[in-house]
Amino acid sequence: MQNRFDNKKQKILELLGTPDELYQDLSPKGSVDEAIRPLIADINRISGLVTTSSCSGRVSIFCEGRQKDIEDETVPSTVSGGKGQGSWLYVSHLPITPQVLNDPNSDIFSVFGLQRGNGKGPVASFSFIHLKFEPMILHILTSSLEDAQRAITAALTSGFRESGSVSLSPGKAGDINPMVAVRSTGYSFDSIIGYQNESGDNIAMVDEECLRTLVGIANARFDINTDRISRFRTALLDQYDESRRNSQRASKPDWEDPEARRRRKREEGLARQRLMQAQSAVTEEALSDGTPEQRP
Known part of the structure; x- marks a missing residue:
């Protein structure tokens, strides 16, 4: 007879095994990010772990909801899982391509759905537009406190310093299945780059040089993010693979x-x-x- 964890894991793996053309989850994107799929597969092969949600990291252009709508709780949010109202003008789970970033002839404003500013600034009712970079975030359901500790140890030693776990109390059957969040906010950033006026036009408040600089910073953060994901994968597999650890130790003459x-x-x-x-x-x-x- 399967326990609660095994039942949940089986259902999640069945969902992840759905063909891509039929797969749909609750994220705004509706599917697992390509950049994180190998890590998800490795985690789900470990008997005591299963992933429940993930984002490989992203750069986005986000428009806030209007203040009057934010204060009106009857207005539905256009951001799944977000607080208040708002919408994404642009989202990428990969670095911005060099062609867009470095080509002086490309219109980087139009790539992000923005119009060049007129120098007047926002007037009357408006919504600020943000350029954001957000690192990987990953939620892992574990079958025991020991499994949770292994996952947290791997996360913390890999640079995901804000990682932790919840659901530490026993369930009705006495089993404990902590949820581990692997995350780090230390290298995320958020910069206001424009506003949306009453007519719905998205107007830039920064010049082209500033916008290209901010995008370059986001791309550099992607490199950090990719490195930490790789380190986390190695550290987590080491926690569960004794033969792997012994092999690595044997390869070090001073170990x-x-x-x-x-x-x-x-x-x-x-x-x-x-x-x-x-x-x-x-x-x-x-x-x-x-x-x-x-x-x-």
Whole structure:
């Protein structure tokens, strides 16, 4: 008989196994990001873990809801899972292509659905437009406290410093299935770059040089994000693969098992002690019979 965790994992894996043309989840994108699929597959192959939601990291142009709509709770939000109203003008889970970023002839404003500013600034009712970079976030359901601890340890040592877990209390059957969030906000950023006027026009408040600089920063953050994802994958697999750890340790000539090192240090200490005792005995014998002590 399957327990609660196994039942949930089976249902999640069945959903993830749906053909791409039929797959649909609750995220705004509606599917698993390509950049994170190998990590998701590795995690879900571990018996005590299963992923429940993920984002590989993204750069986006986000328009806030109008203040009067935010205050009116009857107005539905256009952002799934978000607070207040708002909409995305542009979303990418990959770095902005060099052709867009470096080509002086490309219109980077139109790529993001913006019009060049007129220098007048926002008037009357408006909504600010943000350029955001958000790192990977990953939620992992675990089958036990031990599994949760392994996942958190891998996350923290890989740079996802705000990672943690919830649902630590036992369920009705007495089982504990913590949910681990792997995340880091330290290298995310959010910059206001424009506004939406009453007519619905998206007007830039920054010049082209500033906008290209901000996009370049977002691309650099993608590199950091990719590196941390790779480190997390390695660290997590190491937590569950003893043979993998032993192989890696054996490949390092200076690595030594802690217990073996303690034994070696103790034996070396005893050998030095015996040597000193032997040298002391020889010296005392030489002095007693008047023979001069030999020195090297």
